[in-house]
Amino acid sequence: MRTLLMNGKIYLEKGRFEEALSIKEGFVEAVGSTESILATRRPQDEVVDLRGKTVLPGFNDSHLHLFLLGEAMTSCNLNGAVSIDEMIERGKVYLSNNKKEKGIHGRGWNQDFFKTVDKRLPSREDLDLISSDIPIVYERVCGHVAVGNTRAMELAGITEDTKIPGGTIERNPEGILSGVVTENATQVLVKSLSQKSKQAKKSQFIQAGKYVLSQGITSVQSCDVSGEDFQKTFDWIREVYEERVLPLRYRHQFNFQRIEDFRRYLESEHLNGRYDDEFYQKGSLKLFKDGSLGGRTALLSKPYADDPATKGVEALKDDELQELCQLAQDSGIPVITHAIGDGAVESVLNTYENVLQGKSNFLRHGIVHNQITTKNQLERIVSGGIAVMAQPVFLDYDLHIVKKRVGEELAKTSYAFNTLYQQGALISIGTDAPVEDSNPFRNIYAAVTRMDQNGYPEGGYLPKERMTIEESVDAYTYQGAKNQFQEKIKGKLLPGYYADLIVLDRDIFTINLSEISETQVEITMVEGKVAYMKE
Ligand SMILES: [Zn+2]
Numbered sequence: 001m002r003t004l005l006m007n008g009k010i011y012l013e014k015g016r017f018e019e020a021l022s023i024k025e026g027f028v029e030a031v032g033s034t035e036s037i038l039a040t041r042r043p044q045d046e047v048v049d050l051r052g053k054t055v056l057p058g059f060n061d062s063h064l065h066l067f068l069l070g071e072a073m074t075s076c077n078l079n080g081a082v083s084i085d086e087m088i089e090r091g092k093v094y095l096s097n098n099k100k101e102k103g104i105h106g107r108g109w110n111q112d113f114f115k116t117v118d119k120r121l122p123s124r125e126d127l128d129l130i131s132s133d134i135p136i137v138y139e140r141v142c143g144h145v146a147v148g149n150t151r152a153m154e155l156a157g158i159t160e161d162t163k164i165p166g167g168t169i170e171r172n173p174e175g176i177l178s179g180v181v182t183e184n185a186t187q188v189l190v191k192s193l194s195q196k197s198k199q200a201k202k203s204q205f206i207q208a209g210k211y212v213l214s215q216g217i218t219s220v221q222s223c224d225v226s227g228e229d230f231q232k233t234f235d236w237i238r239e240v241y242e243e244r245v246l247p248l249r250y251r252h253q254f255n256f257q258r259i260e261d262f263r264r265y266l267e268s269e270h271l272n273g274r275y276d277d278e279f280y281q282k283g284s285l286k287l288f289k290d291g292s293l294g295g296r297t298a299l300l301s302k303p304y305a306d307d308p309a310t311k312g313v314e315a316l317k318d319d320e321l322q323e324l325c326q327l328a329q330d331s332g333i334p335v336i337t338h339a340i341g342d343g344a345v346e347s348v349l350n351t352y353e354n355v356l357q358g359k360s361n362f363l364r365h366g367i368v369h370n371q372i373t374t375k376n377q378l379e380r381i382v383s384g385g386i387a388v389m390a391q392p393v394f395l396d397y398d399l400h401i402v403k404k405r406v407g408e409e410l411a412k413t414s415y416a417f418n419t420l421y422q423q424g425a426l427i428s429i430g431t432d433a434p435v436e437d438s439n440p441f442r443n444i445y446a447a448v449t450r451m452d453q454n455g456y457p458e459g460g461y462l463p464k465e466r467m468t469i470e471e472s473v474d475a476y477t478y479q480g481a482k483n484q485f486q487e488k489i490k491g492k493l494l495p496g497y498y499a500d501l502i503v504l505d506r507d508i509f510t511i512n513l514s515e516i517s518e519t520q521v522e523i524t525m526v527e528g529k530v531a532y533m534k535e
Contacts, residue, residue, distance in 0.1 A: 001044055001045065002022055002023060002024045002029065002042070002044075002045045002046070003022070003023040003047075003048065003499075004021075004022045004023075004037055004038065004040075004041060004045055004046070004047045004048065004205065005020060005021050005023070005037075005047070005048050005050055005055065006019065006034040006038060006047065006048070006049060006050065007019060007020070007034050007049050007050050007052060008020065008050030008051075008052065008053055008054070008055050008503075008508075009050075009052065009053070009054045009055065009507060010031070010050075010054075010055040010493060010501075011044070011054070011055065011056050011057070011470075011473065011493070011509075012031055012492060012493045012494055013474070013492040013493070014470050014471070014473075014474045014478070015470065015495060017035075018032055018033070019032070019034045020033060020034040020036070020037035020038070021032050021493060022037050022040060022045075023048065023297055023499040023525075023528035024528075025528075026072075026279065026498065026499055026527030026528050026529075027489075027495075027496060027497065027498060027499055027527075027528070028493050028494060028495050028496065028497050028498075028499050029495060030495055031493065031494065031495065032345070035057050041443050042413075043150055050503065053503050053504060053505075053507075053522070054503075054504045054506070054507045055493070055501050055502065055503050055504070056067065056216070056269035056473055056501065056502050056504065056508075056510065056525065057218075057477040057478070057490075057491055057492055057493050057497075057500060057501055057502075058216060058217065058218025058219065058500035058501055058502055058525075058526065059216050059217045059218065059219075059440045059477060059480075059502070060217070060218070060219035060220070060221070060428070060476065060477055060480030060481055060483075060484075060490070060491060061217050061219070061220050061221065061222075061429075061431055061433070061438060061440070061480070062221050062389040062412075062428035062429060062430040062475060062479075062480045062484075063221055063222075063223065063253065063336070063372060063389040063430040063431075063432055063484050064212075064220055064221075064222055064223075064431055064432055064433040064434075065222060065223050065224060065254060065432070065433065065435075066209060066212070066220055066222040066224060066250070066432055066433075067186040067201065067203060067204065067205045067208065067222075067224040067233075068143075068236075068432040068433075068434050069211070069438060070204030070205050070206075070207050070208030070209075071105070071107075071204055071434075072107050072108070072434035073204070073207060073208060073211065073434075073486070074204060074207070075104075075105045075106065076077040076091055076094040076095075076104050076105065076106035076107070076138075076265070077090070077105060077106070077107065077108055078090060078106045078107060078108040078109040078138060079108035079109075079111060079141070079143075080108075080301065081108075081109050081113070082113060082114055082115040082116075082445065082515070083114050083115060084114070084116070084120075084122045084126050087106070087109055087122055087138065088107070088126055088127070088129050088130055090458075091104055091127070091131075091136060091138075092130055093107060093349050094106070095130060095131060097173055097243070100196060100208070101134070102134055102193075102194050103134050103135040103136065103137075103152075103192070103193040103194055104131075104134065104136040104137070104138075105137055105139070105190070105193050106136070106137070106138040106139070107124065107133065107139045107141070107143075107434065108139075108141045108434075109139075109140055109141060109182070110140060110141045110142075110294060110397070111140075111402075112294060112401065121145070121147065121170075121178070122138060122147045122179075122180075122479060123147065123172065123178050123179050123180065124147065124148060124149055124150055124153060124177060124178060124179025124180075125179070125504060126147075126179075126449060127148065127149035127152075127179065128149045128150050129535065130149070131149070131151075132149065132150060132151055133151065134151060135148065135149065135151045135152035135155050135156075135192040135193055135194075135244060136149040136151070136152055137149075137152050137192065137193060137442065139186065139190070139192055140292075140294075140295055141294070141435060142291070142292035142295050142297075142435060143186070143292075143435060144183055144186065144291035144292045144295050144297050144313075145180065145182050145291075145292075145295040145297065146181055146182075146189050146190065146213040146457075146505060147178075147179045147180045147181075148179050148181070148189045148192065148274075149179065151192075152179075152181075152189060152192040152193070153177060153179060153189070153192070154192075155192035156188050156189045156191060156192040158177070158181070158185070158189065159190075160175075160177060160179075161251040162179075164184050164185040164188055165184065166183055166257065166313075166314065166315045166316060166317075167181060167182055167183040167184035167185030167186065167188070167191060167313075167315075168181065168182045168183065168185060168313065169181050169185055170182070181493055182291060182295065182297055182313055182477075183291055183297060183313050183315045184257065184315060187226075187227070187505050190505045196414050198232075198236050201236055202236055202239065202240050205224075205236075205237065205391075206238055206246050206247075209246040209248045209250075210246070210275075210500070211422060211438070212248065212433075212438045212519065213247070213248055213524050213526070213531045213532045214520060214524065214532045214534075215439050215440060215441075216440055216502040216504075216521040216524055217248070217436055217438060217440060218248065218249060218500040218501075218502070218524060218526050218531070219248070219249040219250075219251070219449075219480065219481070219484075219490065219500070220248060220249070220250055220251070221251045221253055221254055221283065221284075221389075221430070221480070221483065221484060222250060222251070222253060222268045222282060223252075223253040223254070223286045223496075224237060224252070224301055225237075225252060225254040225255065225257075226254065226255035226256070226257075226299075227255070227256070227257075227261060228258075228261050228264075229263055230254060230256070230261065230264075230422075231268060234252075234254075236278065237250070237252075237280075238280065241277075241279055241280040245268065247279075247526040247527070247529065247531040248279075248526070248531070249278070249279050249280075249490075249500070249526070250279060250280050250281070250282075251280075251281040251282075251283040251284075251410045251441055251484050252281065252282055252283035253283050253284050253285075253286040253334060254283065254284075254285060254286060255285075255286040255287070255288070256285065256324070257287065257288065257315065257316060257320075257324075257328065257407065259320070259323055259324055262285065262324060262327060262328075263327070266327075267335045268330055273490070275393065277401075278498075278527075279507060280485065283334075283484070284333065284334040284335060284336045284339075284366075285324065285328045285333050285334070285336070286327075286336050286338070286347060286368070287316060287321065287324060287336070287337040287338065287432045288315040288316065288337070288338040289314070289315060289316055289321060289337050289338060289339045289344040289347055289348055290312055290313060290314065290315055290338070290339060290340055290343070291313045291315065291340070291343035292340050293340055293341070293371065293372070293398060293401065293402065293405055293406075294397065294398070294401065294413050296310055296405070297312050297313040298312045298314065298340035298341035298344065298371070299311060299312035299314055299339075299340075299341040299343035299344040300312050300341040300342060300343045300348070300371065300372065300406060301341075301342050301343040301346060302429075303408075304406070305403075305404060305405060305406060305407040306404045306405055311341075311343060312341050312343065312344075313342070313423070314344075316340075318347055318350075321337070321347065321348070321351050322351050322355070325337075325351050325352065325354075325355045325365070326355050328363075328365075329355045329356075329363065329365075332363065333363070333366045334363040334364050334365055334366070334503060335363075335366075336365070336366045336367070336368050336387070336389060337366075337367055337368065337370045338352075338369055339367050339368070339369060339370060339374060340369045340370075341371075341372050341406075342372045342373055342374055342377065342406075342410060342414075345367060345370060345372070345373055345377050345380070346374075348367055349367075349377060349380050349381070349384070349386070349409055352365050352384065352386060353380070353384065356384070357428045358384035360385060361384055361385040361386060361387075363385045364385075364482075364483065364485070365386060365387065365396060366386055366387025366388060366389055366426070366483065367381070367387070367389070368389045368432075369386045369389070369390070369391060369394075369432075369529060370389075370390060370404075371394070371398070371405055371414055371415055372410060372414045373414055373416060374410065374413055374414055378413065378419055378423075381420060381425055382420065382423045382424065382425045385426065385427070386426075387426040387427075387483050388417075388420055388425055388426065388427045388428070389416050389428055389429075389430055389483065390420075390427055390428070390429055390430075390475075391429070391430060391431055391432050391435075391436065391443070391470070392415075392417060392429065392444075392446040392447035392450075392467075393417075393431055393436045393442050393443040393445075394432075394435075394436065394446075394451060394454055395415060395446050395452070395461060396436075396442075396446055396452045397452075398415070399415075399450070399451075399452060399456075399457070399461040400452070402414060403413070412462070415461075415462065415465060416462075416465055417447065417465055417475075418464065418465040418466060418467045418471075419464075419465060419466065421467060421471055421475060425484055426479060426483060427475055427479060428475055428479040428480040428482070428483045429443060429444075429447065429472065429475045429476040429480065430443075430480075431443055435444045439517075440476060441508075441516055441517050441519040442517045443472075443476070444469065444472045444473065444476065444508070445513070445516040445517040447466075447467045447472040447475070448466060448467055448468065448469055448472055448513060448516065449466065449513050449516075450462060450463060450465060450466050453516060453517065466492045469508060469509055469516075470509070473508075475481060477491040477492070478491035478492055479491070497526035498526075498527060499525060499527060500525065500526050500527065501524075501525050502521050502523065502524050502525070503521070503522045503523040504519055504520070504521060504522065505519065505520045505521070505522050505534075506519055520534065521534065522534045
């Protein structure tokens with residue numbers, strides 16, 4: 001059976017629109033005027049009248065954490081809490097609504113949003129006020145800083161003598177554990193919480209998948225696998241795909257900070273091609289070089305302008321990064337490295353240049369976030385063909401702090417997404433959900449206006465870095481596909497491409513810019529079949 005979409009405003013690719021297209025066996029078959037497509041109509045064809053609606057290729061979120069998004073949707077939500085008291089209160093409410101829980105995993109706090117005079121970090125003692133019987137871990141919105149109650153610290157085995165490479169364990173002024181930990185130590189703290197059953201994990205994952213489909217995302221590049229337990233996570237995600245219950249195209253970004261774990265992965269069955277298909281792919285090695293700007297754990301080349309005592313945190317030393325990247329290169333696996341500060345970006349570029357030795361970057365190694373950059377680094381990204389997975393929506397918060405954190409001069413060449421795009425860099429867009437909501441329209445709004453959701457600052461932050469709507473859609477679709485080597489079949493609506501598309505409730509290309517974030521998806525189609533329909 002064929003499906004004919006007619007009378008629409010269909011964005012085929014950058015600079016090109018048509019009224020109609022036909023779909024056959026999951027692929028776009030032909031595009032053209034309504035008249036020309038209807039002329040090919042056969043009796044059994046399904047015809048959909050778009051009534052002037054705008055259609056885009058489905059979005060491809062080039063970096064998020066789908067399973068964590070599912071967890072965040074069901075766990076204690078701390079987003080927008082304006083005080084430590086409120087964080088404590090939310091924990092108590094969560095516990096009274098979920099009496100059987102054997103621990104609380106809260107997410108989303110940010111001390112910069114506190115309305116209290118004192119913007120101190122929450123402490124172990126604060127969380128003990130919720131409960132001292134069960135472990136409680138509250139992760140900061142960035143996921144790079146967390147605080148545990150006394151029980152969580154005990155169960156994680158963190159004492160005053162514990163040392164965790166690539167992470168810190170903070171103390172209060174009296175020298176006692178404050179409960180706050182950063183980077184690699186957050187994962188150790190989170191392990192104090194009991195593991196969910198496989199069934200519960202699968203259902204959270206599917207819930208998140210359906211959620212992103214409702215937002216118009218048809219492909220994700222998702223980091224859900226990490227560390228030594230990788231096999232289990234790979235297995236249950238593969239099961240979800242074998243059960244064919246989630247029509248969302250998925251590509252792994254697996255995180256191994258330790259070379260032993262990566263070696264074990266390379267020796268495992270996962271490399272035997274057993275699970276590369278149209279919906280499920282192995283993907284890239286994801287590494288972390290640093291932390292977050294908000295938490296002052298992003299690695300800068302110079303001390304923080306607003307805290308000269310620190311330059312940030314190095315989650316991987318240069319020699320470890322080099323060893324992991326070399327092994328990935330030798331094994332034909334792309335590497336993408338989380339780098340937010342210019343110190344981290346510098347180290348990652350140096351490493352990639354070392355590994356490539358002047359050869360072309362055919363594996364499309366890339367940088368996730370790539371926020372604080374120098375002019376020289378931007379040039380090296382372009383000339384080296386280094387991929388960038390950007391999150392414009394981070395500006396909503398970061399535009400308020402970036403100058404304070406890194407100083408005026410460095411801020412000028414940071415978040416330079418349009419510069420990269422215009423110079424032909426392989427820049428794709430994602431949300432890093434659940435760090436931000438996975439909503440693509442808020443992200444496009446940020447890319448296009450460079451303003452926060454309240455319209456600040458007027459004219460946009462560094463206005464020359466504003467992208468056009470077509471460019472940001474291109475980065476969110478075609479460039480995302482390119483980032484995963486699928487640009488010949490995904491990310492455009494041309495003949496031969498996947499019929500992964502979305503129908504919008506308004507014309508994103510002509511509406512008032514302030515309205516972009518409100519855009520909703522009416523229909524999501526994946527391989528020409530309806531995967532979501534608004535009620
Ligand atoms: Zn991430």
